[in-house]
Amino acid sequence: MKYLHLIWAALFRRKLRTFLTLVSILAAFLLFGMLDATRAAFSSGDSVIGVDRLLTTSRYSIIQSLPSSLATRMQAIPGVKAVGHANWFGGIYQDPKNFVLSFAVSDNYLDIYHEVQLPPEQRKAFETTRTGAIVGEALAKRFGWKVGDKIPLQSTIFPQRNGDKTWPFDIVGIYTPAKGAANGTDQQFFFHYKYFQEANAYQSIGNTVGWYVVQLTSSDKADQVAKAIDALSANSDHETKTQTEQAFNASFAKQLGDIGLIVSAIMGAVFFTLILLTGNTMAQAVRERTNELAVLKTIGFSSRSVLGMVLAEGILLLVLGGVIGLAIAAVLVPIVAKGSGGMLNLPPIGTQTWLLGLGLMVVIGALVGALPAIRAMRLNIVDALAGR
């Protein structure tokens, strides 16, 4: 640390070159921040809140529904605390482009999804209003909905009994997602399964549910309970597949394409170039300073401290550019998310991204500094001063 001013001076020996290199580093880490946010947006399975939940879906297809009679038998399995259910609604608001993530849910659904936080009086209102619906705060903001609004939602799948595809709803609550809730939790729309069942043109829907949500008494019983649930309907025409909510989300995200792989491929290309570029700059900088380094050694700096100084210079260069780049990304990501009008749910750049980014800066800095640093360490004073 006491050599910081020396390292700093060395770094800005040629201002133009350092500035140009810094902008390249900045661009690389700006990209890293934005891509990592994208990757995080598609891996919402990481949320810790849902660890005690299982999802039971049809084994054959997501569009197959399950018999509602299964609920009581599932409830009897040891380790099961509560069984709720939900159905996909396929709602759109006014225009087909305004897709709303809407579900008809069982009465105990909100107890199982405790990350959906609703003020008690709104919860009460939801329970007593047949056509009541609660919406996430981000969704409410997107369409300017307020508590008390009457809104029509069109279903792309289910017509009402009178043949109308538009379903009227009363917004009775706007919920906030608890800390640690999965990304996108604040974009959902919930309403009563009973309303869905009674008003639906397809009367057979009453005997089925889209999928079950199972709350466990403890998360380490997940495997055992999942097996027991699937055994209930083995070899029937509605076999089930039960998995943790995280596994379900992860496999669903994977269907879009391997976002993680694409992101790492791009970042690989970017960082490879960055190492080459910055490494070249560092090598040049050290070559130019051969004389100065020799003088340093002459006046008593040990070979090791010269090595350390050059290494530190590389790391400082990367950290400087990288932190600025990540900071710009941190500002830009929410703007992009907002600009996409709810299409892209980018989470803000989190601690994990920052830590990973800092780690990368240090590693790449050390990598690009290594060769010049070793050369500086091995420098023979007499030869260097003589310009050989």
Added chain:
Amino acid sequence: MKSFGTGLLMLLVVAAFLALWIALPWQGVVVLAVLLALWMTLTRRGRQTWQVTRVGLSTVWQRLGSSSVVVVGIAGVVGVLVAMLAMSEGFAETLRATGNDHTAIVLRGGSQAELNSVLDRDSANVVIQAPGVKKGADGKPIASSELVVVANLPRKGDPNSDSNVPIRGVSGDVWALRDQVKIVEGRKFNPGLRELIVGKGAKAQFEGLDVGKSLRLAGQDWTIVGTFASGDALESELWGDTQSVASAYRRGSSVASVTVLLDSPKAFDAFKANLAADPRLKVDATTTREYFSKQSEGLTKVLRIVGITVGIIMAIGAVFGALNTMFAAIQARAREIATLRAIGFRGVPVVVSVMLETMLLALLGGLIGAGIVWIIFNGYSASTLGANFSQVVFRFHVSGALLWTGIKWALAIGFIGGLFPALRAARLPVTTALREL
């Protein structure tokens, strides 16, 4: 203040150049290249430029490390850009190729995708009998009542993953209606039996779809009897008989959509108007071209935007890398350039030669980046979730136009990266440069 003014002016010039460059068709670029070659062979200045450039290029090998930064940096930008655009292009093309103007698809009103649509048997029959539908040799209209369901199948090499694979129930007329579909292995399915044929794309992406294998769907065993090729999005699907699929998935006699062969593309408007006027029906009719093109719109746009955004950020990084390299190169050659100036070479040849050198390096980088992507990704098969909530298998398509876009980007980066160092080289004070060690 003066330097700020010149800086601003330069920026405007560069921005104007980039705008022009992007709008320039390939013929324009050829004309520019020919003009440059003529200038370099016919005029004195031009010949001088050529001499200076040759000297510069001959020393590139001695600056291999820093020159390769320009090449690799630009190769990276071009590679990522071309790969992303090839993905978006391939997806759009696959869906575009699926539809045409002489067939129309009819869905329940407002459904948007076949998965959400339900038509009862009566409505389907009314649609099939509508005027404008072409009749076959036997006098019956050529139409296919279809049903799309999705099944969970594991992806190849990943037995634990579930993918939504579309299964389409089709009627007997489908072969006349979709003449692009050819059986390449095995045979067609027999109506009334639990037999399936699988698309080539689906077979390549998902586990257990070989001919002769059996597949468990909705609690029943189905046999795979053939493979088909169509060169479009239908290759992502499994096909069986509509009635067999409907009974397996307990759909009764309802179907999801009716696809009809039209008398001619011109007959569509009348066909549509007729259906709209029929009080018994509440349906949407579109040509299959429009229906499938629309399904690719959203994702194609997102991929393009992401590709270009990533490309621009990477390009900024690469421009500064190139600037750095070329400034260093000028510095290393300062004495040589000063000597040339001292013996009577003017500024223009020096500027042009530095620009030429950078742009040649950039061109090389662009060729390498685009070439690698072309070799690895052209025809690379991938799949994603489409409008029917099911997997659409598509191929990356690295077209000539995309390669050209990549090269243009490379040259633009080279231009900016070379311009400022070139100007500095021309302004280098001769005496100081000569004195410098």
